[in-house]
Amino acid sequence: MAPATEPTIGSKLVAEFVGTFLLTFTVGCNVLAGNATWGGVSIACLLMVAVYSLGPISGACLNPAVSLALGISKAMGGSGLDWIQVGLYTSVQLGAGIAAAVSYALLYGQSFNLAPAEGFGWLNAGLCEMLYTFMLCFVVLNVAVAKKNLTESNQFFGLAIGLVIIAGAYGAGAVSGGCFNPAVAVGIDVSSVFLGFGWSVLYIVFEIFGAALAVLAFKMVRPEDFHEDKSPKTELVSEFLGTFMLVLTIGLNVLGKSKAGAFSIAAALTAMIYALGDVSGAHFNPAVTVAILQSGRCPELSPAKAGLYIAAQITGGLVAAGTYAFIYVGQSFPLGPVGNSTWGQVVVAELIFTFLLSFVVLSVAVSKQTKSSNMFGFLIGSCVTVGGFAVGGISGGSLNPAVSIGLAGVSILNGGVFLPALAYSAVEIVGGLIAAGVFKVTHEIDTTAEEKEKLVA
Template sequence: MAAESSMLAKCTAEFLGTFLLIFTVGCNVLGKSAPWTGVSIASVLMVSIYGLGGISGANFNPAVSTALGISKILGGPGLDLQTVCLYAAVQLSASVAAAIGYSMLFKDSFALAPSRGYNLLEAGLCELFYTFMLCFVVLNVAVAKKVEGNQYYGLAIGFVIIAGAYGAGAVSGGCFNPAVAFGIDVAGPGFGLSLPYICFELAGAALAAVLFSVVRPEDFGGAKLNRAALVSEFLGTFMLVLTVGLNELGNSQAGAFSIAASLMCMIYALGDVSGAHFNPAVTLAVMVADGIAPAKAVSYMAMQVLGGMFAAFAYSFIHHGHSFALGPKAGFDMGQVAIAEFIFTFVLCFVVLSVAVSKTTKSSQMFGLAIGSCVTVGGCAIGGISGGSLNPAVSFGIATVGGSFANAVTYSAVELAAGGAAALVFKITHAVDNADEPKGLA
């Protein structure tokens, strides 16, 4: 067994990782690197996690450390209070050093504040939701006992920043980290807004720890319960549809990529809990191809649609009650929408079956990236035709606050048909999966 790193090594790793993260944030903002800012920040977080995760756990964020501390208090895996406090102190020190560094480099700084037209509550909710997502993904891919030894943890954690940067970032600035908020506030003109930002972020961390204990009770000394899978489906769909709405209403330049990232991250976090369908069309495809019980499939679909509807209320509230309608884009009709939605929902469902269900072509590490990338494919390819829903939970979520329930029914019917078609084609292409199974009575 390898020797554990010293506390000096751990604190040095936390300082270095946090410094690089916040220095990269400042350089991107002051260097005006949009639309690549979110990708750059996500990438430095990802590579730092892979580089330093084996030393300190690569928290680089007082909210993450707090979530780990609360998880420990609840009886699960995590950090002791002394380590949480020490890590947080180091992270905040690194944030100040990084903020001074980028300010000296550019001879400029920027303020921490909600974007023009948004208030502190709206910005705070964005910080809460995506700090929750970040901490929740960390707990599920880097701490949960069932996924020990996986190689996707850095990718999953880093890409939460892409999920949040382009939609939520347009409202709050996209910190999702008390050290980021504090460093920006210290270096920027005026000081004081970091405190409410930090409060919302820590609330997100606490929520992540509590829900981690709900979806993985076995890590807390309890027995696995059916409700864990249902909560998983609700949470994953909620974050997916929230990301859809925030990107659309924020006029994001990278909407499809951001939405794909949110799906990928939550699949990696919850794939071993519920299967991480987050989509009634996927659930139907899995039911037809893999034989899950219809009652279970219906309960999944209900939680997915409910999660989509709650998310729609959330993104509409953040944007002052504004919403957007589901329907064909200008110049296209419902027939063209049906073709577009069918083909790319088929792609999504078929890939899910191939990489997460098939016994012969199942990918043990890249399944989340493969499935999430289907949204990048479809969103870019047909976003200008149908909006690229590919998911009845998305369709009904959008219709909940934007109207067009008739369109939601049409979209959903096409998407469900695509899921069924994907299952049938999968049974043909992957017939070898069942070739060695005994025939007749079990």
């Protein structure tokens, strides 16, 4: 809810300094403490609480890339910040980042250098910074700036923004370190100047590019915010982007041997669902699209439209798989039973947990009786946390034909085979169909008397 009176520019700048300082300080402390498993969660939680605490004061940008995205958005005719405010915010954020980095270096008596991880070059790291800065700015624009979400009922904005850090920290972080913020990059570089200086300049260039791309994508999925008419392509772009970020996060976590892979992937799904749920429904999964179509509870989803959704999802999955393979210098991984698992175990694992995912989508985002206005994204994403940890060691926990096709498709470049993708996809689609059938029984109360008469007829 907006405050009764507009905060002064002084209040806003102090808020931006405090939030950016705490964010950068938390980043440094986690790195120096060696928190490989929980560091990303710690940083994400700091960003989340700062956004909720300071959002009503300054908007809680806490990141020059976010400030820039808001400036570009307003310049293009949408909502955002004027350029003077962008300049003031950016100056304060950069100063806070440097102050925080010097502080954590003094606290620990050491610092760490900013540079791509061993085995990666400037382009690999730059792409990671660009893509997840894009994701961060894109989610901010959709959950905190889009006109549809500027309501008192929107309580998920801070959660969605914080979850982007979990999505990026564990996958992209293994390549670039995972800044996604020029203030963090500059702070790290300055505090470790005795180890070398200069990588922050390259990181910032890619982060700025990511912010600009986010605004362009935001305009594509929400043309009405820029006084333009919505087109049928809007929903397809939404499905492509959501699936792309999901599959990219999967690939980077697997190749980076992440210690929190399932949670990171779930965070990516949750954040993109909150960002695009009111645009396309945020299916990002052909099995979910089939389940929703079969349920009959979404009249606007025709068979033809469902087919277009599935095409956009599969395309997003394939492009994302090619992207993570490029970032990892041609590396990929096969789709199939993990370790000593059998195909029988794979079928059971994928069937049950794709059923879970599809059934929860129907229950919390489609059902008239049980859908949750604020928790829907977190609940759907949590299914990936459940399935990823529960059966990741059996089937890999794909639970999504777009994921299966993307992973298997790019593995062909390294001698892999595509056939497993067809088997996985068939099982996953069946899981979605079973979910629709069970949903019709458990949620029969959703069906009106008129609808029941039509079904009988």
